Amino acid sequence: MTTRAVAKGIGHYLPERIVPNSEFEKTLDTSDEWIRSRSGIERRHFAAESETTSDMAVKAAEAALADAGMTASDLDAIVVATSTPDLTFPSAATMVQAKLGMERGFAFDVQAVCAGFVYALTNANALILSGQARRVLVIGAETFSRIMDWTDRSTCVLFGDGAGALILEAEEGEGTSADRGILATDLNSDGRYKDLLYVDGGVSTQTTGHLRMVGKEVFRHAIEKLCATANTALEKAGLTAQDVDWIVPHQANLRIIKGTAQKMKIPMSHVVVTVQDHGNTSAASIPLALSVGKARGQIKEGDLVVTEAIGGGLAWGSVVIRW
Template sequence: MKRSVVIGTGSALPVRRVSNAELARQVDTSDEWIVERTGIRFRHIAGPDETTATLARDAASAAIAAAGLSAQDIDLIVLATATPDQTFPSTATKVQAMLGIDDCVAFDVAAVCSGFLYAVQVADAMLRTGVQTRALVIGAETFSRILDWQDRTTCVLFGDGAGAIVLEAQESDDATGRGILATRLHADGRHNELLYVDGGPSTTGTVGKLRMKGREVFRHAVVNLASVMTESLGLAGLSAEQVDWVVPHQANARILDATARKLGLAPEKVVVTVDQHANTSAASVPLALDTAVRDGRVKKNDIVVLEAMGGGFTWGAAVVRF
């Protein structure tokens, strides 16, 4: 059978690194307050010359290099973002041009923090048809551009960054072959008012700012993430005990801990980068994955579960034999 195999990962962060102490000089907060409630200590904030597209390009270049390929080997780009450079054209096409790719399928996916999981499933489905061979799947965000910096309950939670993987369609053994084993996605638009941006081209004609009811989001996140991980493992014919690593959406350390406990997973199996990067929305899963690959934790043939939940609500998970 044909499977989509991860053959390279990459990530990129803005140059500017902002501590909780620096934020506390701008808004009514403190390092203790932020760490206790979220686990976040630092985040990276994009400068004037850094955009979602430039971060995506750098993460993509790193992933392509890790795969031992050239940009011309890519025939599909799926880019997940809620903060595109422009309303249109897609940021994916900007990245395509920056990478010097003459022609390939390129488009954006909008599912906020779950966007990378949505992009993975879309790319996987397209690769398995045999029409495309190698896909660049990117999550990239500049959430600092849509934050209300007077709202201390939200502005401390987010950061900017990008992560990417290269997927290659390969013939794979059903039982032990590498690649994406299962994916599961969900959406429930009834919860729009719990996490949203209060603007848009067809409503206000403005970009708007992020608004969130954190307590309600937390409650839904723990239940939904544990459920979708169980679903995806069931589709893959695996149990939680067989998982080597969970690479979750890096929203809040308490959500990560609560989800792991609900599934009976050892905390040391969970990749955590939220303390260093904060919530980078669609970038958080591939950014954390690249971190764990490059420091040697995630190795070939490991069973890795990726999961995320975001505004919409949208949520999803993917099981990968790395």
């Protein structure tokens, strides 16, 4: 028998304010057609002025707990993937822990930008496999609208806010690729590419900063690295791309999503796409897409799902999970 980290509940939250592409036409030299043609994005959600990353994370967590039929007292740990926490410290995860009324266990943040949820899932999987925790709530939550340069049309039109949450629970499997749960993970980073995607501020510089991106270079790295990490994780699981029911990619750019699927020889009919409605929500994008995919009736129990993401660092990775 082999211990597996099995998905038990999924949920998401999106802020009330919806921002269509046309809203940017008032202040920038851009258009709905320009944004759609380059990214596939049609609209995104922005957090309310008083709404924080941990606020959104809690709402996504509550939805996931309801889906799993659990309460916060059933959890052993919380892992929050975010690059936009409420405060420098304590972690957003401990704030979520308090707001959920969870008085036991432990909570911590993971920061790998857009790859954050993949990194958080991998950490949660390791906690379960080691016996450190039996039930782990994994959340991706971001308020990227707070770090945008609203004069930079190449970046500010691409990002949105939101949160998604997934609950993993230890179960015994047969140790084969037919098991439910996380079957394989693959993580990578290369700090030499820091200047391709970063925020030009931080605690030690006593500034908040704004997101900066060399879009063409990020695009060039994305398809190659996403395809490679997904295939590596599948190989670790003893599977191939032909076994995949659903690719649930980081929702950054429709051209990247299509390019990766094409390179993996997976039809777009087997790819969950939400970027048109949410924009790039960084660490929140994969759990958001998983939740929406399940709600649409796309992702069903027993389906083989591959998630893959790349973000600032550069950091990238993938997870193979049987739903």
